[in-house]
Amino acid sequence: MNPTVRTAVVRDPFLSFFDDVVNDLFVPRTVAARNAAPEALVTKARVDVVDRGRAYEVTADLPGVAKEDIRIKVEGKRLSIEATARNERTLNEGDQVLHTERYATQYARAFALPADLDDSRAEARFENGVLTLVLPKREVIAARTITVQ
Template sequence: MSSLMTRGNLFDDLFRDLAPAFYVRPLHGDPLPSPAQIKVDVKEDDRAYTVQAEIPGVNKDDINVSIDGNLVTLRAEIKQEDRKTEGEKVLRTERYYGAVARSFQLAQDIDASQAKAKYENGILTLTLPKKAANNAQRLTIE
């Protein structure tokens, strides 16, 4: 995703030169986030991991969490656009779409059937219970 051009420079320069009085900075004109921009805090206790990830400005329906053993993947689709209301003349419109994903491994496998996710105020909180450890048994040698 790093090869995507940011829309800011090309169009901002054009509009600044052609119509400086009409230039208005967009509300969400930042480039799409990189995976490293999903900030993650991971805490652990005896029974579970708690993960908090910053994913602001994304609809909760556009967030996908997958668990495969001890691998956790967070994926968010970003859909932002400026909207036109009736009776307005559009001077400039900007919209962008994209996706960002981040994966990380935990020290122990996760019980995916008991995992829970909550999204509130741009923070995704995951409660990831640890799978019961398979207790190794020592065989008696006869």
């Protein structure tokens, strides 16, 4: 569900109960589906956003992800984060997987912040499965009056 379409007294662009319910519907439930090699599921990355005055600090949990597999895009006020966690395992001849819950997971999150972002001064750090972004706000140039001569 698009958070800008939801109607509420206070709009929360970071939380969608509907997304959680819908994602649960698509988790494989049958024995055959559990034994098959599942495709990567898209999971909503958990984020915290703090307004630090001149910049926003965004912290996102991306467990199992390598920093090379993180893609961040900034367009105006909009921030998009995508990442893939891979579970590559080697099976020996004769091995049979009886049950697996550890497979590739795709994380995605996109939302708009209140102010335009200056992507040229943005900083990103990734440590212990936690992505931290410092996104400076774009400086607003004050309107000036021009005198006609």
